[in-house]
Amino acid sequence: MGKYVIFGGNGFIGSHLAEALLQRGHEVVIFDHFRHGTRNIASIVSDVTLKKGDFNNEHDVNDALKGVDAVFHFISTTNPATSFNDPIFDTKTNLVGTIKLLQIAAQRDIERIIFPSSGGTIYGDTLGSPISETTAPKPSNPYAISKYAVERYLHFFHEHHHLDFLIVRYSNPYGERQNPNARQGVIPIFLNQIKQGKRPVIFGDGSAVRDYIYIRDAIDATLQILESNTEEKVYNVGSGQGTSLNELISIMSQVTGENISPVYVYDEKKYVSKIVLDISKLKKEIGWQPTTELTSGISRTWKWINTIID
Numbered sequence: 001m002g003k004y005v006i007f008g009g010n011g012f013i014g015s016h017l018a019e020a021l022l023q024r025g026h027e028v029v030i031f032d033h034f035r036h037g038t039r040n041i042a043s044i045v046s047d048v049t050l051k052k053g054d055f056n057n058e059h060d061v062n063d064a065l066k067g068v069d070a071v072f073h074f075i076s077t078t079n080p081a082t083s084f085n086d087p088i089f090d091t092k093t094n095l096v097g098t099i100k101l102l103q104i105a106a107q108r109d110i111e112r113i114i115f116p117s118s119g120g121t122i123y124g125d126t127l128g129s130p131i132s133e134t135t136a137p138k139p140s141n142p143y144a145i146s147k148y149a150v151e152r153y154l155h156f157f158h159e160h161h162h163l164d165f166l167i168v169r170y171s172n173p174y175g176e177r178q179n180p181n182a183r184q185g186v187i188p189i190f191l192n193q194i195k196q197g198k199r200p201v202i203f204g205d206g207s208a209v210r211d212y213i214y215i216r217d218a219i220d221a222t223l224q225i226l227e228s229n230t231e232e233k234v235y236n237v238g239s240g241q242g243t244s245l246n247e248l249i250s251i252m253s254q255v256t257g258e259n260i261s262p263v264y265v266y267d268e269k270k271y272v273s274k275i276v277l278d279i280s281k282l283k284k285e286i287g288w289q290p291t292t293e294l295t296s297g298i299s300r301t302w303k304w305i306n307t308i309i310d
């Protein structure tokens with residue numbers, strides 16, 4: 001059993017990861033600034049060690065790495081939408097912050113860093129068939145550019161400082177505890193609008209296609225890759241299926257029993273129109289494939305949305 005620190009362990013993905021690591025018998029340290037309390041980790045808070053700190057404070061980071069075997073770096077200070085108009089903030093906080101983390105981790109002889117890259121954005125616009133890990137990334141927004149730069153720094157630190165790593169390029173994870181008031185994650189955002197009796201707002205004509213993966217599947221894939229002891233460093237983690245926004249609305253109508261009529265808003269074409277990940281490497285090498293159908297995952301997310309007090 002290992003001792004792992006999760007940077008951003010109080011977030012959407014980090015909190016599910018913490019639960020899954022505990023279930024597997026590992027010791028878990030959660031590093032986060034906990035600005036919004038500990039609601040996401042309420043069910044496990046007494047089973048983990050909490051380290052309150054700021055990712056951009058070297059002292060806090062150094063302290064969080066004491067005595068741990070591996071680091072899950074699941075903090076991002078931006079998302080594709082918020083990074084757009086402030087690339088300097090994105091670079092200073094995400095990129096520089098991560099390079100500092102890697103330097104400290106290398107000094108402390110940490111075994112491995114696990115990094116969630118963005119399969120949904122680093123490849124750029126891919127109108128063709130599902131896209132594999134061997135396709136050259138063409139990141140086209142600051143968030144994605146930083147993600148790809150971090151990927152390259154992980155290779156650099158491995159080669160020159162013997163810090164091992166794993167990159168999981170997630171498509172579009174969704175599910176319980178994904179913030180419905182954020183600017184990322186259309187599934188909880190739409191479901192919350194529906195719950196509030198509002199019409200979901202779609203940017204564009206609803207034809208944009210994404211690869212949605214239920215959060216517990218994404219976490220299961222991540223841990224199975226780690227447990228396989230593969231020497232491979234980069235895996236796409238997605239469902240391998242494309243779904244348009246209009247199709248999502250139709251599934252949501254079915255799940256919620258509501259007759260949903262979205263509002264279509266002019267789209268500045270800031271984002272890619274289609275991205276579906278090729279997950280054959282994950283299937284062949286790890287023997288993993290998703291088990292949660294989109295309708296079932298949306299149904300679980302809907303149940304959760306209805307437990308939230310606004």
Ligand SMILES: NC(=O)c1ccc[n+]([C@@H]2O[C@H](COP(=O)([O-])OP(=O)(O)OC[C@H]3O[C@@H](n4cnc5c(N)ncnc54)[C@H](O)[C@@H]3O)[C@@H](O)[C@H]2O)c1
Nearest residue numbers: 008010011012013032033054055074075076116117118170
């Ligand atoms: N959600 C997605 O669709 C998606 C897709 C691909 C990759 N990722 C990546 O996965 C990681 C986790 O994403 P998420 O959706 O769980 O995000 P999230 O916003 O839910 O969680 C991030 C956590 O980081 C913490 N945090 C942010 N800035 C901090 C700071 N300066 N110091 C300390 N803590 C800080 C927040 O409090 C939060 O708990 C991110 O790196 C993100 O880029 C997310």
